[in-house]
Amino acid sequence: MVEIHHFTHGWVTPGFSYALSVLGSLLGLVCAIRLRNAQNTAGRVWWLSLAAVAIGGTGIWTMHFVAMMGFSVDGTPIRYDVGLTAASALIAVVSVTVGLSIVSFGNRAGSVRIILGGLISGLGVGAMHYTGMAAMRLNGHIEYGIGLVVVSMAIAVVAATVALWLALTVRKATAIVGAALVMGVAVNGMHFTGMAAMSVHRVNANAIGTPSGATASQMLIPIGVAVLFGALGLAYALMAAPTDEDRAAAAYLASRRSPDSSVPQSTGRPAPQASSRPDIPASREAGRQMPTIGASWTYRDRSGR
Template sequence: MAEINHFEYGWITPSLSYALSVLGSILGLICAGRIRTAGSAGQRAWWGLLAAWALGGTAIWAMHFVAMLGFAVDGTRIRYDVPLTVASTAIAVVAVGIGLAIVGTGRLNPVRLIAGGIFTGAGVAAMHYTGMTAMRLNGSLGYDTNRVALSVVIAVVAATVALWLAMTVRRGLAIVASALVMGVAVNGMHFTGMSALSVHRHEDQAEVSGAGMSTLLVPIVLAVIFGVVGLLYALLAAPTDDDRAAAAYLDSRRASEPAAAAPPAAPDPVGLRARSTLGQPGTPFPSRREMPPR
């Protein structure tokens, strides 16, 4: 049995992972709030996609791999299978997106909330253990069944609470407080699942294939930075409720204003206006009575 260290760099990695989960939760809750006020199906799909990326991609997946920076196994190097790592990203984003679609279409009720929470929680747990399966080291992995089950329960409960908050929380202070709670739940699920892991190291010192964490760190950091910047730009560029209310007020004012009256015609005592139209197509020739006096 190999010795495992979950905090090789002390509290730096768990602190960074918690900060990432809180940041992603804040952005995800704000984007989810825009789903409720969207005026069309296309806008709802757009904000749902952004919320899924913020929650699934940043608050969950990026948090997982930042926390994995502090994971080490005595006597072996750790590398990662890139396709499985990418697949774990897709699992997290798609699971959150489907969960938001379940609770965000129609009236929110307990059945929708529980169904969305179960699906999303199972997806989050699948993301975590897919990421663990992507590890390549000189040994074999084992899991404690009870702790794995506990981590899945935590994931389902955390996902259910997150979806409920996404559909109900609107105010700034409430969003921040909810994100702090969600950060605790996401990190709690991660480290509970990690505590279920055991490694049986192989005696032979075979070469470990795959990408090192230092190789994956740069694209992960760039993806997080560009993702957060893109989310912030989308939120800042989108019209707020106040903007929409102001636009509706201006439209109602324009609709209620009377049409501008035509200016009074200038006097034409000698019939110059009538004479100027003679001979033009569609102009009837005036009768003798209509002719001006000479």
Template sequence: MAEINHFEYGWITPALSYALSVLGSALGLVCAGRIRTATTGGQRARWGLLAAWALGGTAIWAMHFMAMLGFAVQGTRIRYDVPITAASTAIAVAAVGIGLAIVGTGRLSVVRLLAGGLFTGLGVAAMHYTGMAAMRLDGTLAYDPTRVALSVLIAVVAATVALWLSMTVRRGLAIAASALVMGIAVNGMHFTGMSALSVHVHDRQGELAGTEVSGLLVPIVLAVVFGVVGLVYALLAAPTEDDLAGAAYLDARRSPEHSRPTPEPTPDPVGLRGRTTLGSPGTPFPSRRDTSSR
């Protein structure tokens, strides 16, 4: 068995992977919170896609490959199959998006939460092992079934908690604390799955297909940067709850009930308003007989 090093560059790769998972989790939770306040189906779909990209694309997929920068196997080079790597991205984003759709449509219930967490967790695990299948090296990969099962269980639990937080957490401090916890869960799932791996290096070295991890670094960094900038811009450009409340108030003020002019009071120069006067409805004029008898 070949010696495996998960931290070839020291603490820098796990620190960056954790930072990416926390950043993506925070942005994903904020975007998921906008799903609850959206007023139209189009707005809900838009915020759902942004939340899926933040959680699946940044917090999970980008974190995975940032951690893989520090992965090395003694005695062999490592390359990556680009189409399979791209497929792992699609799996992560789609799994989170479908999970958000399950828990975000209708009233949140335990059944919806468990179903969404199970689907999303299995999707996250599928992303991880699809990304591992994209590796090309002069050796044979083997996995410990017990640790693989443990990593899948961690993924399902972490996904369930993440979906529950995305539907319930709204305040800034709670979002920050939740993102820190989610970062620990995502990284825990990754390194648990990596600990299940063992490699038997071949005696004869051959030509490896695929792209070196350094060649994937620039596209990954650019995708993360533009993705984060786009998410931040979308959040800043979107109206807040106070803006929506103010717009609703102005619409109410423009409604026909409020726009109908209030009738002005008739002038009352001699102060007779409220008194019964001669000639008023219901008050007969005095007859001549009554007048002459006075």
């Protein structure tokens, strides 16, 4: 059995992968809130897609790829099959999309829906991980311990179920951040548990040469650019979309507007007459002409006295 290393670059790759999983979870949870508050089907589909890309693409798959940057095996270079690597990314996004659809569409999102969605999403996340591992090309034979594989799949299912429950319940900013931190721990825990299940055996001690495929660094630049622009696009979509407070304020202002606001309304008082003196405004002249409301007086003829 050949010695393998999961932290070739120290804590740089696991730390960065955890940060990406938290970022993806954070954006996905915010998109899930917008999904719950969407006013029509088109809006729900839009926010569902963004949430799935954020959680499945950034929070899960990109985290997996960055963590693999620190993986190495003694005595052999590592290459990756580009097609299988892309397929693993697609599996992650599709599985999260299916899970979110199960809990988001319908009259009620009960516990049965959450468990079913978590089961499908979790199994999809596990399939993503082991598809990505199958994309590795090296001078050796990879084997997995069945016990840790089962544990990693169980972690994936539980993490996905909790993530879907959080997507339906969290609203406050502090709760969203806390949930994203917990989801990051769960995703990384699943990944490194699955990696611990792996062992590499040299098939031929004299085998030399470089396996076919792309290096991790060759795929890092396009993936990094895609993640950067994807995160910026998600952030812009979240900032540009109206919130519940915006809709409530717009509805309040609309209700305050009278449809006949351009037509002068009668107050029940006679209109002020034009002033006979050009230097006195009509309103002041009207005030001089109108008697004080409520005043009373009596006139007595005292000429006979």
